Amino acid sequence: MRFHFKTSYDDDIRLFIDGWKFSLYAALLVFMLALPWLIDDFYLGEANNVLIWSVCGLGLMLLTGQTGQASLGHSAFMALGCYSCVIMMESGVPFIIALPMAGVITGCFGALIAIPALKLHGVYLAIATLALAILADDIIVLLEPWTGGVAGKVPPDIEVFGLTINRWGNPTEWYYMTLIVVLVCTLFYRNLLRAPLGRSFAAVRDSEISAQAMGVNIARTKTIAFGLSCAITGLGGALMGLFAGAFNNETFNFLLSIQLLMMIVVGGLGFIHGAFLGAIVIAFLPQFLSIVSDTMGHGVAIPGLESAVFGVILIVFILFEPMGLYGRWLKIRTFLELFPFARKDMFKRQKSYLKTERLR
Amino acid sequence: MSLLEIEGVTLKFGGVTAVNNLTMNVNEAEVFALVGPNGAGKSTVFNLISRFYTPVSGSIKFDGVDLLKLAPHEVPSLGIARTFQNIELFHQATVLQNLLVGRHRHRQSSLLPQLLHLPSVRAEERAHREAVEQVIDFLDLQPYRDKMIAGLPYGVRKVVELGRALASKPRLLLLDEPASGLSVEETQNMRWWIDDIRRQMGITVLMVEHDMGLVGKVSDRVLALADGAKLAEGTPPEVQSHPAVIEAYLGTSAISKTADAKGARV
Numbered sequence: 001m002r003f004h005f006k007t008s009y010d011d012d013i014r015l016f017i018d019g020w021k022f023s024l025y026a027a028l029l030v031f032m033l034a035l036p037w038l039i040d041d042f043y044l045g046e047a048n049n050v051l052i053w054s055v056c057g058l059g060l061m062l063l064t065g066q067t068g069q070a071s072l073g074h075s076a077f078m079a080l081g082c083y084s085c086v087i088m089m090e091s092g093v094p095f096i097i098a099l100p101m102a103g104v105i106t107g108c109f110g111a112l113i114a115i116p117a118l119k120l121h122g123v124y125l126a127i128a129t130l131a132l133a134i135l136a137d138d139i140i141v142l143l144e145p146w147t148g149g150v151a152g153k154v155p156p157d158i159e160v161f162g163l164t165i166n167r168w169g170n171p172t173e174w175y176y177m178t179l180i181v182v183l184v185c186t187l188f189y190r191n192l193l194r195a196p197l198g199r200s201f202a203a204v205r206d207s208e209i210s211a212q213a214m215g216v217n218i219a220r221t222k223t224i225a226f227g228l229s230c231a232i233t234g235l236g237g238a239l240m241g242l243f244a245g246a247f248n249n250e251t252f253n254f255l256l257s258i259q260l261l262m263m264i265v266v267g268g269l270g271f272i273h274g275a276f277l278g279a280i281v282i283a284f285l286p287q288f289l290s291i292v293s294d295t296m297g298h299g300v301a302i303p304g305l306e307s308a309v310f311g312v313i314l315i316v317f318i319l320f321e322p323m324g325l326y327g328r329w330l331k332i333r334t335f336l337e338l339f340p341f342a343r344k345d346m347f348k349r350q351k352s353y354l355k356t357e358r359l360r
Numbered sequence: 361m362s363l364l365e366i367e368g369v370t371l372k373f374g375g376v377t378a379v380n381n382l383t384m385n386v387n388e389a390e391v392f393a394l395v396g397p398n399g400a401g402k403s404t405v406f407n408l409i410s411r412f413y414t415p416v417s418g419s420i421k422f423d424g425v426d427l428l429k430l431a432p433h434e435v436p437s438l439g440i441a442r443t444f445q446n447i448e449l450f451h452q453a454t455v456l457q458n459l460l461v462g463r464h465r466h467r468q469s470s471l472l473p474q475l476l477h478l479p480s481v482r483a484e485e486r487a488h489r490e491a492v493e494q495v496i497d498f499l500d501l502q503p504y505r506d507k508m509i510a511g512l513p514y515g516v517r518k519v520v521e522l523g524r525a526l527a528s529k530p531r532l533l534l535l536d537e538p539a540s541g542l543s544v545e546e547t548q549n550m551r552w553w554i555d556d557i558r559r560q561m562g563i564t565v566l567m568v569e570h571d572m573g574l575v576g577k578v579s580d581r582v583l584a585l586a587d588g589a590k591l592a593e594g595t596p597p598e599v600q601s602h603p604a605v606i607e608a609y610l611g612t613s614a615i616s617k618t619a620d621a622k623g624a625r626v
Contacts, residue, residue: 215433215435
């Protein structure tokens with residue numbers, strides 16, 4: 001067990017609590033940078049996929065994990081990010097500008113969507129946003145002149161500073177590009193958490209009534225949360241579409257939002273790590289299942305196996321580990337750190353005492 | 361001069377009159393207590409000041425500013441902080457983070473600098489944390505600093521909520537039953553803190569409290585409410601011995617019984 005002797009306010013503001021944590025994450029970064037030399041192109045593509053999913057997951061985590069607003073509409077924002085990025089690239093905007101712009105456009109649109117959604121809570125918000133996800137499918141078909149409709153689009157090659165990046169031609173460069181986006185999004189996320197805005201997100205999540213009594217403007221905070229969340233998810237969506245090499249209205253159907261929500265629940269709601277752990281599960285489960293069915297089922301594909309296993313995993317997590325994979329890790333770590341003094345009920349969520357009666 | 365002026369305020373929920381033509385003034389740097397039986401409308405008065413409810417008639421002014429023209433989230437920016445009867449903390453956050461939310465009204469930086477964590481944001485954060493550490497020192501919360509609210513005992517949560525309100529450096533502090541559910545020792549601490557808040561920090565305190573012992577010790581003036589209307593106002597002994605107050609608390613027969621007992625003794 002480590003003790004932190006804090007001597008300045010900066011000790012609480014810093015990104016890494018001590019030198020040990022810093023070296024741990026530095027080692028992880030070095031490992032991520034060295035990955036192209038460690039694994040072959042196929043698995044590098046899979047790693048890239050994991051990173052893209054985690055960008056999308058970070059976006060939804062900001063909204064659902066941090067601000068407590070469930071959304072099943074994030075596939076629509078992924079689509080918006082993707083289509084706006086590719087349309088800009090096709091009309092000659094350099095990729096290095098088109099990608100952030102796609103994020104900004106998606107963010108602005110997300111903030112607009114937030115305004116009618118402000119009055120909705122919990123499951124009603126989820127249903128309203130689900131409608132958006134289903135609607136997005138039709139809108140893409142209707143806007144055929146721009147979106148290519150059912151036939152879809154094949155994005156042009158990415159060009160950054162004269163370097164052409166193609167998924168098949170140079171997967172390593174693709175991977176590094178995604179890694180940069182992941183790092184920037186994670187840094188922004190962390191910066192938010194140590195600033196007043198991030199704290200007001202958590203305030204809105206835990207108690208709207210006392211957030212208001214502390215001067216937090218609920219409507220404004222939720223709108224900003226929607227905007228930032230959709231911006232990050234839009235970036236992820238753009239990367240996903242570009243990585244896929246071709247996409248149409250089916251690529252971003254509403255099942256993707258459900259998968260995304262499942263991913264952050266399994267990973268651990270409210271933790272940045274949760275988005276990454278969830279992304280690893282989501283991205284590797286299909287591979288894992290196909291390997292298993294290859295060896296066990298003698299190559300016979302079982303239809304619907306993937307969604308069934310996803311469903312079972314989700315149910316198991318909600319029943320037995322609502323804090324997700326990262327929550328489980330925290331428990332194990334605490335147990336080891338405090339050994340043999342860890343108590344079984346340390347993480348038991350205490351029932352909140354009486355809730356202030358609904359004031360409206 | 362009165363800091364808070366409530367004049368002729370009436371609030372109705374359907375057919376029920378929760379607050380009936382209430383007029384009261386809270387002076388600068390005094391401790392003012394609201395007492396009354398359950399359902400008398402004490403917490404409703406707090407919710408009116410916080411703007412969670414809008415009265416049917418009357419006016420509420422804070423330092424000359426008409427509170428009824430403000431939205432609920434704008435009230436704290438004037439320097440009004442409050443606690444809740446049933447503790448409304450942010451459960452999935454640490455004590456430190458909860459207190460930092462109390463600093464919300466003092467925030468300055470906008471979205472982009474916060475995302476980039478510019479030096480100005482860092483400087484602002486340091487100032488917030490310094491203010492919060494003072495509150496932690498004042499309320500002896502050091503052992504719980506980095507603990508999640510969800511795992512804290514009731515008594516500590518009560519103190520954290522007081523701390524969150526104090527962190528905003530208010531001019532008027534609204535305490536909704538600060539001693540309810542506290543042990544004798546914790547109530548004693550609360551009493552000293554309320555004294556210090558008024559004396560050292562010069563903060564005006566308006567509180568709702570059932571513990572007449574605490575009310576008698578800390579408050580300068582007391583107002584008794586029953587069924588939303590004012591029964592009596594004055595110093596604690598005056599209000600406690602007021603016949604209407606005794607009647608509201610103990611019923612009419614109590615008065616005649618006391619009278620009988622007195623008569624018998626004579």
